[in-house]
Structures are given as structure tokens and as C-alpha cells.
Amino acid sequence: MSKNVLLLPGDGIGPEIVTEARKVLENVNAKFGLGLELSEAKVGGSAIDATGKPLPEETLTACKAADAILLGAVGGPKWDTNPDFAIRPEKGLLGIRSELELFGNLRPAILYPQLAHASTLKEEVVSGLDILIVRELTGGIYFGKPRGVREKEGGIREGYNTYVYDENEIRRIGRVAFEAARARNKKLCSVDKANVLEVTVLWREIMEELKAEYPDVELSHMYVDNAAMQLVRAPKQFDVIVTGNMFGDILSDAAAMLTGSIGMLPSASLDKNGKGMYEPCHGSAPDIAGQGKANPLATILSAAMMLRYSLDQGEAADAIEQAVSKVLDQGLRTPDILSAGMRQVSTSEMGDAVVAAL
Amino acid sequence: MSKNVLLLPGDGIGPEIVTEARKVLENVNAKFGLGLELSEAKVGGSAIDATGKPLPEETLTACKAADAILLGAVGGPKWDTNPDFAIRPEKGLLGIRSELELFGNLRPAILYPQLAHASTLKEEVVSGLDILIVRELTGGIYFGKPRGVREKEGGIREGYNTYVYDENEIRRIGRVAFEAARARNKKLCSVDKANVLEVTVLWREIMEELKAEYPDVELSHMYVDNAAMQLVRAPKQFDVIVTGNMFGDILSDAAAMLTGSIGMLPSASLDKNGKGMYEPCHGSAPDIAGQGKANPLATILSAAMMLRYSLDQGEAADAIEQAVSKVLDQGLRTPDILSAGMRQVSTSEMGDAVVAAL
Ligand SMILES: CC(C)[C@H](C(=O)O)[C@@H](O)C(=O)O
Numbered sequence: 001m002s003k004n005v006l007l008l009p010g011d012g013i014g015p016e017i018v019t020e021a022r023k024v025l026e027n028v029n030a031k032f033g034l035g036l037e038l039s040e041a042k043v044g045g046s047a048i049d050a051t052g053k054p055l056p057e058e059t060l061t062a063c064k065a066a067d068a069i070l071l072g073a074v075g076g077p078k079w080d081t082n083p084d085f086a087i088r089p090e091k092g093l094l095g096i097r098s099e100l101e102l103f104g105n106l107r108p109a110i111l112y113p114q115l116a117h118a119s120t121l122k123e124e125v126v127s128g129l130d131i132l133i134v135r136e137l138t139g140g141i142y143f144g145k146p147r148g149v150r151e152k153e154g155g156i157r158e159g160y161n162t163y164v165y166d167e168n169e170i171r172r173i174g175r176v177a178f179e180a181a182r183a184r185n186k187k188l189c190s191v192d193k194a195n196v197l198e199v200t201v202l203w204r205e206i207m208e209e210l211k212a213e214y215p216d217v218e219l220s221h222m223y224v225d226n227a228a229m230q231l232v233r234a235p236k237q238f239d240v241i242v243t244g245n246m247f248g249d250i251l252s253d254a255a256a257m258l259t260g261s262i263g264m265l266p267s268a269s270l271d272k273n274g275k276g277m278y279e280p281c282h283g284s285a286p287d288i289a290g291q292g293k294a295n296p297l298a299t300i301l302s303a304a305m306m307l308r309y310s311l312d313q314g315e316a317a318d319a320i321e322q323a324v325s326k327v328l329d330q331g332l333r334t335p336d337i338l339s340a341g342m343r344q345v346s347t348s349e350m351g352d353a354v355v356a357a358l
Numbered sequence: 359m360s361k362n363v364l365l366l367p368g369d370g371i372g373p374e375i376v377t378e379a380r381k382v383l384e385n386v387n388a389k390f391g392l393g394l395e396l397s398e399a400k401v402g403g404s405a406i407d408a409t410g411k412p413l414p415e416e417t418l419t420a421c422k423a424a425d426a427i428l429l430g431a432v433g434g435p436k437w438d439t440n441p442d443f444a445i446r447p448e449k450g451l452l453g454i455r456s457e458l459e460l461f462g463n464l465r466p467a468i469l470y471p472q473l474a475h476a477s478t479l480k481e482e483v484v485s486g487l488d489i490l491i492v493r494e495l496t497g498g499i500y501f502g503k504p505r506g507v508r509e510k511e512g513g514i515r516e517g518y519n520t521y522v523y524d525e526n527e528i529r530r531i532g533r534v535a536f537e538a539a540r541a542r543n544k545k546l547c548s549v550d551k552a553n554v555l556e557v558t559v560l561w562r563e564i565m566e567e568l569k570a571e572y573p574d575v576e577l578s579h580m581y582v583d584n585a586a587m588q589l590v591r592a593p594k595q596f597d598v599i600v601t602g603n604m605f606g607d608i609l610s611d612a613a614a615m616l617t618g619s620i621g622m623l624p625s626a627s628l629d630k631n632g633k634g635m636y637e638p639c640h641g642s643a644p645d646i647a648g649q650g651k652a653n654p655l656a657t658i659l660s661a662a663m664m665l666r667y668s669l670d671q672g673e674a675a676d677a678i679e680q681a682v683s684k685v686l687d688q689g690l691r692t693p694d695i696l697s698a699g700m701r702q703v704s705t706s707e708m709g710d711a712v713v714a715a716l
């Protein structure tokens with residue numbers, strides 16, 4: 001009974017880090033007899049270069065057919081100036097999220113004890129940090145219509161986007177978040193701007209409604225500006241945060257950076273059946289692409305998350321996570337997490353070390 | 359030749375902190391012969407309680423007639439559950455911003471050397487921090503229409519807001535930011551989400567256009583998620599940041615919190631002639647209202663900013679800022695900025711100390 005895993009290297013450092021994750025997957029595949037069938041497809045800028053489209057038809061078909069997807073990253077300055085907004089690398093990523101209805105984005109921000117020094121925050125503020133941000137991923141202002149640039153009277157151009165959620169969309173991401181909180185420390189903070197935006201008034205209302213289904217979970221609400229502040233001031237006050245697509249984009253990046261090791265953080269984007277796409281929290285880092293400087297661990301840990309959540313292979317996932325912990329204990333570091341006394345390694349040396357530790 | 363200064367205490371700690379700023383203003387008024395005429399009006403929750411409206415007609419008239427406005431803060435849980443969205447304290451604040459066309463919001467994030475320890479970030483990351491966030495304040499998703507909550511087929515409720523900017527709105531805030539950068543370190547970073555939102559594609563385009571008028575200013579662009587990350591990672595890379603209303607709300611709060619002393623940060627909201635409303639960056643802190651714990655220094659420094667920018671009284675402004683620096687040197691601290699070896703004082707003791715130092 002084989003499982004199809006689709007690898008989408010993407011752009012920038014994407015190919016390098018996915019190569020390392022592939023090594024690791026092939027190793028556990030053999031060792032644990034997982035029956036994984038790995039294949040690759042193009043998405044983002046590399047797909048534009050090859051086919052003219054950020055999400056070619058055959059990639060979308062492969063995504064739909066796959067049991068799980070592992071993505072590197074998309075985007076880069078090379079494609080940023082394309083005047084046709086539909087032909088941007090990001091549209092490939094957004095297209096997969098939307099077409100596969102991967103509405104539930106789980107972004108953990110965890111401080112690795114071995115990397116405590118890497119945070120720009122004081123140790124007492126972040127030591128032991130373990131937050132989960134649940135971000136809605138297929139709605140909100142990312143996908144709302146109408147959208148575009150139009151001319152008003154006098155030929156004045158005006159850009160516009162629509163921030164929209166219906167109660168069903170809010171309810172389904174709310175349930176993901178309440179369930180996640182239930183499995184953790186039972187504290188859920190819903191982030192909105194309900195003092196200004198009507199769409200988030202509805203958001204808050206639905207979260208309040210859901211509370212009745214999860215009496216064991218403590219629900220609180222916070223305005224997004226305050227949440228950005230509290231993440232800097234006292235991040236450990238949070239357990240699970242749930243928010244919309246745009247606020248989630250901003251807050252999850254801030255939260256990830258609190259750990260000082262965004263090169264270590266995996267993420268999952270799930271549909272209603274638990275099928276998912278897994279990717280590192282960091283971006284495509286075009287400035288260091290091809291130099292062997294990228295940290296492959298977030299992608300390797302994303303592969304572990306994939307094994308656990310979409311492929312029901314918890315044992316193999318544990319093994320990968322332990323191997324990562326072991327290479328950190330051995331003092332191996334890519335440049336992004338390097339500190340005094342540690343040994344600097346390249347992207348592929350790091351991947352090899354994880355395989356050796358397995 | 360007298361000048362009318364309107365004080366709007368507002369809600370929560372607003373009245374306490376404005377009382378202290380008033381003491382300071384009265385003192386410099388007498389000392390420097392400024393000819394200021396101080397008056398007060400109600401806004402926000404306290405105006406709702408008194409008149410049923412967050413921005414009573416007479417307050418708006420007084421705002422229009424004033425030469426400058428000093429606001430405490432608005433909002434609190436008491437009014438948060440009002441089902442009528444138009445009767446919320448925040449609508450009073452938003453109404454003044456909009457009616458007076460105070461589109462240019464200047465939010466400095468400065469680390470006071472005396473309070474370096476107060477930051478949750480490591481000293482080397484934030485020492486000497488001095489960023490200015492220029493936030494567009496009368497457009498974007500805060501004011502965009504259509505907006506509301508409606509029913510779709512099947513009675514499903516849907517909330518919606520509109521994120522909209524025209525090129526003139528972008529150009530005028532862009533000029534404010536370029537001018538500010540020119541007067542500082544000549545680096546301007548424009549923050550958008552141009553890889554996803556069309557409205558910010560136009561934003562980026564207009565900022566690029568303006569560059570030709572300011573060849574001495576170095577313009578860069580950053581996505582909002584990355585900006586949130588970079589503020590945590592290496593905030594000193596920034597000089598001036600310019601962004602829209604919603605992103606500015608989030609990023610300016612995060613930036614303010616980097617300093618660890620949000621109770622110290624003033625802000626200005628200016629119209630095209632330099633008339634302005636001045637207010638502390640922090641909120642109404644209802645949890646500590648009436649307890650003498652609030653830090654009045656952000657409001658006092660806002661009064662100084664008002665004297666400098668709207669009333670052309672730079673000398674009096676300097677005197678206030680020096681007095682604030684002096685009380686910090688004396689070791690006086692409200693609870694929010696207290697540290698070992700310093701003397702804890704109440705809101706009014708802090709105000710008195712500034713007056714004494716003048
Ligand atoms: C690349 C971009 C479209 C994407 C987003 O904004 O969702 C990224 O920032 C992310 O967070 O996954």
C-alpha cells in the first residue's frame with residue numbers, strides 16, 4: 001500500500017533544502033518500510049520559467065493525486081516585476097492552497113533549547129517558548145473579490161482588495177484551533193481588529209459561539225496591534241493563537257523570529273480530511289540561493305510533520321525529530337544559527353548529518 | 359495672539375495622563391508666555407456615556423476650531439459589546455482623524471538610554487534605536503467601503519471590508535515620509551504586501567514614482583510579514599518606515615514595544631497644513647485606570663511634539679523634553695518602567711516632577 005509524496009522544490013533555496021529533506025525521507029522510507037513513492041513537480045518562479053505559469057496544470061493534477069506535499073519555497077526578485085499579477089511565483093503557492101482547500105495553516109513557534117542564544121530577545125522572555133499559530137489560509141483578503149486597480153473620475157487610479165469571511169469559513173478554522181488548544185495547554189487567543197473591521201466582528205462572534213463546544217478550552221480575544229506588541233513583550237502568555245490569513249501571515253513571522261531560528265520551523269497546511277502541504281516557515285531567500293548556506297532543518301522537520309499528520313507514520317516522524325535534535329547536540333550549525341564554539345556546516349552536510357543520526 | 363489647544367482626555371487612564379500634561383502645558387504657557395488657551399471636550403466612551411455619541415457635534419466643532427489637539431486615549435470593555443458598531447469609543451477617534459483629514463501619523467520608536475534595560479530585546483539589538491513609522495491614517499481598510507455584515511444565499515452571514523487607496527492618497531503620505539527621511543538618515547522603507555494585494559502594488563508603484571523627487575533618499579520595499587520579522591531581528595536597520603493604515607497600526611505597536619517603554623512614546627497625526635492631534639502611542643489601559651499607575655510621560659512628550667510641530671514653539675518643546683530626561687536621570691519611574699534601584703512614583707508625582715524640573 002504505497003503513498004505518493006509530491007516534492008515541490010520551488011525557487012531560491014527551495015531546491016537545496018528539498019534535496020536534503022528528500023535524502024532524509026528516502027532513508028526513513030527504506031528503514032521503516034513506509035512504501036513512499038517520491039516524485040517532483042515545478043511551482044512558482046521555476047514553473048514560470050519552464051512553462052509560463054506559476055502553477056502548471058500537471059503540477060496541480062499531481063498535487064491533487066498526492067497523499068501529501070512537501071514544498072520548499074517560492075518567489076524571488078527575478079519575477080517580482082512581472083506586470084501581469086497572475087504570473088507571479090506566489091500565485092502558484094496561493095493556487096495550491098486554494099484549489100486543495102488547505103484552509104488550516106499550523107505554524108508552531110518553538111525555541112530549541114540548543115539555540116536559546118540565537119533569539120534577539122532576552123533568554124528569560126523566550127526560554128521554553130512553544131506557541132502554535134493557527135492561520136486561516138484560503139480566505140480573507142488574500143482571496144476576496146472584487147480586487148484590482150481601476151480608474152476613478154479624472155483618471156485617478158485606485159487599488160482595492162476585499163477582506164471577507166463567511167461564518168462557515170470562520171467556524172471551520174475555529175474548530176481546528178479549538179482542537180489544537182485542547183491537545184495542548186487549553187488556551188486559545190483569537191486575534192482580530194473588531195474595534196474597526198466588521199468582518200472581524202463576525203469572526204469574534206463565531207469564536208464566542210464555538211466556545212460552548214469546547215468548555216475545557218479558555219478563549220480570549222485580542223486586537224491585532226496588541227497581539228503584535230504582546231508577542232514582543234511576553235510571548236509565553238500564549239498557547240494557541242487563531243487568526244485570519246493576513247494577520248496570521250504577519251504574526252506568525254514575528255512569532256517565528258522570536259525564536260531566533262526561523263530556519264528551524266516547519267508548518268502544515270491542511271484540508272478538512274487532514275491531507276496537507278508541508279513547508280518551512282521561512283521564505284525562498286534568493287540572496288543566499290545556491291551557496292550551500294541555507295538551513296535544511298525546517299524542511300526536514302516539515303517532512304517529519306508530514307509523516308505524522310498526513311501519512312500516519314508517527315514513529316518515522318519521531319525518528320527524524322530525534323535525529324535533528326542529535327545533530328544540534330553535536331554542535332553542527334548552518335550559518336543562520338551559528339554561534340561561538342559550534343561547527344559550521346553547509347546545507348548538504350547538515351542533511352547528511354541528519355541521515356547519519358537516523 | 360492666542361492659540362487654542364483642545365484637550366481630549368477620553369477613557370481609561372486618559373483623564374489621569376492628560377491632567378499631568380495639562381499641568382506641564384500650563385507651566386510652560388506661563389513661563390514662555392505662549393498665549394495658549396486650554397479647553398477640554400469629551401470623546402470616546404466618556405462621550406457615549408454623556409451624550410450617546412462617541413464624537414458629539416460640539417467636540418467635532420471644537421476640534422475644527424482648535425489650533426492643536428492633545429488626546430489621552432479612548433476605549434474600554436464597558437463599550438466593547440455595544441452591538442451598534444457606530445456607537446463605539448474608537449469611532450470617536452476615527453471620526454476626528456477622518457473629519458480633520460489627519461492623514462499623516464508619525465510614530466517614533468525611540469529607546470531612552472535611561473530605560474535600555476526595559477526592553478525585552480537584548481541590549482545590543484536595541485541600544486540607540488530610533489525609528490520613525492509614518493502611517494497613513496485616514497484611508498485604507500479602516501475607512502474603505504463597502505463594509506458590513508450581510509447574508510448570502512442560505513442565510514449564511516458574511517463580514518466584509520474594503521482595502522482601498524487611490525494614487526493621491528498614497529502620494530501625499532509618501533511625500534510626508536520622504537520629507538521625514540530627508541530630515542533624518544535618508545533611508546525610507548515602504549512596507550506593503552505587493553506579492554498578494556493589488557492595492558499595495560499601486561502603493562509600491564507610487565512610492566517608486568516619488569523617488570525621482572527625492573534623489574537624496576534611499577528607498578527600499580519590504581513585505582509586511584518580513585517587516586514584522588525584521589523589526590524583531592534587527593530593528594536598527596530601519597530609519598523611516600512608511601505604510602498604510604492597518605499595517606501601520608500593527609507595525610508601530612510592535613516597534614514601540616521593542617523599546618520596552620511604550621509608556622514613553624508620543625505620536626502626531628497631521629493634516630496637510632501641519633495642524634495636528636497628538637497622543638501617546640499606548641492605549642487606554644482600562645485595567646489600571648484610576649489607580650495612579652499610568653505613565654504620563656508619553657502624553658507629556660506628545661504635548662512637546664504639539665508645541666514643536668503645530669504651534670511653532672520649539673523652545674518650550676525642548677524645555678519639556680529636557681525636563682522629562684531630567685526626571686528619568688533622577689531615577690523616578692512609574693510602575694511600567696520600574697527597575698531595581700529606581701524610585702517608584704505615581705502618575706501625578708511624575709507630572710509634578712516634570713513641572714519641578716522645568
Ligand atoms: C509567499 C507569500 C504569498 C506567502 C503568504 O503571504 O501567505 C508567505 O508569506 C507565507 O506566509 O506563506
Ligand SMILES: CC(C)[C@H](C(=O)O)[C@@H](O)C(=O)O
Binds near residue numbers: 195196225433607
Ligand atoms: C483605537 C484604535 C481604533 C486605534 C487604531 O487602530 O488606529 C489605535 O489602535 C491606534 O493605533 O491609534
